[in-house]
Each structure stands twice: as structure tokens, then as C-alpha cells.
Amino acid sequence: MPGLLALVGGDEFKPGNEEQDRLMVAAAGAGPAYVVPTAAARQGPDQAVAHATEWFAGLGLALRELPVLRRSDAMKASLADEAGRGGFFYLSGGDPGLVAQVLRDSPVWRAMFGAWRAGAVLAGSSAGSMALCSHTLVRATWPNRFRRRAMEALGAVPHTAVLPHYDTFGHKWVESAREAAPDLTLLGIDERSAAVWHDGRWRAAGPGAITVAKGAKMTRFESGAEVKGLRQPARMLPGR
Structure with missing residues (x-):
């Protein structure tokens, strides 16, 4: 039976994330239990690992690094073997395109997905949550960081793209994301908040809100509400 899946809106490993993080720990x-710092490979993976391990230790869970940079x-078969035995995976924030480039169609990702299908927790924040969906949104033009284009990602949540940090700047991606990928469901997630799949349904968690955008229709879900309009997580990976 698949485990809990959590898509976090960013600003992870800090106070304010307790609701969804305690759900994950439980x-x-x-x-x-692994922190996967792939998204932070160019920005300081050691710092991401340190923050994650310290934060989750305070919640009663001992994390170790799955060093996929x-x-x-x-x-590597050795890292895939490690991942296949995992009971918890948290993909940190960082570069939204790098996670997909590194992990997509790899033995390590297939092992992580298989472990989740067998009951492990699978979570990501910001770039990590973006990568878990069918598509991630990467910068389309330079230096305009708000114009985005869609790029195929890991595929755990079909036909979906996450807009993290939705309450601070992610909402500014909506227009270009709609143009780039009109058939995708856009999932805006406020910082320190999450869309959590557990017991056969999605629900909102954390101090912020979840916004589901399909075409011109936008629906906001506060903490504790069942989130409607999202696809169920995938039973198998794309192309398999």
C-alpha cells in the first residue's frame, strides 16, 4: 500500500512546518529515513542536510543523507539498493530543474518510488515538491525569474505542476505557467504549508493554504480541508 506523499510549499525545516512534518514522522x-539534497547540489547540500537532520531530530526522526547530487x-546500484530499503524520503528545496535532470528515469528514483509504493513516506519542498510532479516549472527567460516553462519531471503526481512559495512569489508564475502548459493542473502551495496525500485523499496542512488552478478556475483550500481537483498519485512511473 502506498505511503504518505507530501508536497510542501517551501521554507522547510523551520517552525511553522510542524503540522505536516509530524504527519510525515508518524x-x-x-x-x-533519508533527506535527499539533490536540488541543493549547486547551492550547499551540506547545509540542507544539516538543517533537515536537526529539524527532524526535534520531531523524533533520525535522518541520514541519500547523497544523490x-x-x-x-x-549507482549501491545507492538504489539503499533507497529501496528506505522508509522516508524528503527532497529538499533548491534548483527546480536539477532534481528532474539528475533523478528522472534513474535506478535511484525507481527505488525511491518503489519504496513509497510499499509504504514509505515521500515528500518534497519547493524544488523538491515541484520535481515530484509530472512537470516542474523552470525559468523561461533571463533575468525574469517569474516567467516559467514546463519541463518533464519525476511523475509521482500526474498532470500537475507545483507553484511553491505561492503566498510570496509563486502566484506570479500563474500566467506564464498557464501559457506554457494549459493542460496541467497548477498547484499553488503557500510557504510552510503542504498538500498531503494520505488514506486515499489530499488535504491541506500548515498555516497557509493550497490553491488549485485549472484553466481560469482557481480554488483555495485552508488547512484541514480536503483538496479537490488533484489527481491521485501515480501507480507506476511514466513509460513503465
Whole structure:
């Protein structure tokens, strides 16, 4: 039976994230718990790992690093074997395109997905949550960071793209994301908040809100509400 899946809007590993993070800790599988700092590979993965381990230790969960920072790491059988035994995976924030480039169609990602299908927790924040969906949104023009284009990602949540940090700047991506990927459901997630799949439904968690945008229709869901309009997580990965 698949485990809990959480898409977090960013500003992770800090006070304010307790609601969704405690849900994750309670649902963690029996295997090792991993922070996956792939998105932070160019920005300081050691810092991401340190923040994650300290934060979750305070919630009663001991994390270790799954050191997947480049494509060659994602192709290693030894790391795939580790991931296959995992009971908890948290993909940190960072570069929204890098996670997909490194992990997509790799043995490590297939092992992580298989572990989640067998009951492990699978979570990501900001770039990590973006990568878990069918598409991630990367910068389309320079230096305008608000204009985005869609790029195929890991595919755990079909036909969906996350707009993280929705309450601070992610809402500014809506127009270009609609133009770039008109058939996708856009999922705006406020900072320190999450869309959590558990027990067969999506619900909002955290101090902020979740916004689901389909075409011109936008629906906001406050903490505790069941989130409507999102696809169920995938039963299998794209192309398999």
C-alpha cells in the first residue's frame, strides 16, 4: 500500500512546518529515513542536510543523507539498493530543474518510488515538491525569474505542476505557467504549508493554504480541508 506523499510549499525545516512534518514522522516506514539534497547540489547540500537532520531530530526522526547530487550518483546500484530499503524520503528545496535532470528515469528514483509504493513516506519542498510532479516549472527567460516553462519531471503526481512559495512569489508564475502548459493542473502551495496525500485523499496542512488552478478556475483550500481537483498519485512511473 502506498505511503504518505507530501508536497510542501517551501521554507522547510523551520517552525511553522510542524503540522505536516509530524504527519510525515508518524507515517514513516520501518526503513532508514533519508533527506535527499539533490536540488541543493549547486547551492550547499551540506547545509540542507544539516538543517533537515536537526529539524527532524526535534520531531523524533533520525535522518541520514541519500547523497544523490549528480546523474552518476542516481545511476549507482549501491545507492538504489539503499533507497529501496528506505522508509522516508524528503527532497529538499533548491534548483527546480536539477532534481528532474539528475533523478528522472534513474535506478535511484525507481527505488525511491518503489519504496513509497510499499509504504514509505515521500515528500518534497519547493524544488523538491515541484520535481515530484509530472512537470516542474523552470525559468523561461533571463533575468525574469517569474516567467516559467514546463519541463518533464519525476511523475509521482500526474498532470500537475507545483507553484511553491505561492503566498510570496509563486502566484506570479500563474500566467506564464498557464501559457506554457494549459493542460496541467497548477498547484499553488503557500510557504510552510503542504498538500498531503494520505488514506486515499489530499488535504491541506500548515498555516497557509493550497490553491488549485485549472484553466481560469482557481480554488483555495485552508488547512484541514480536503483538496479537490488533484489527481491521485501515480501507480507506476511514466513509460513503465
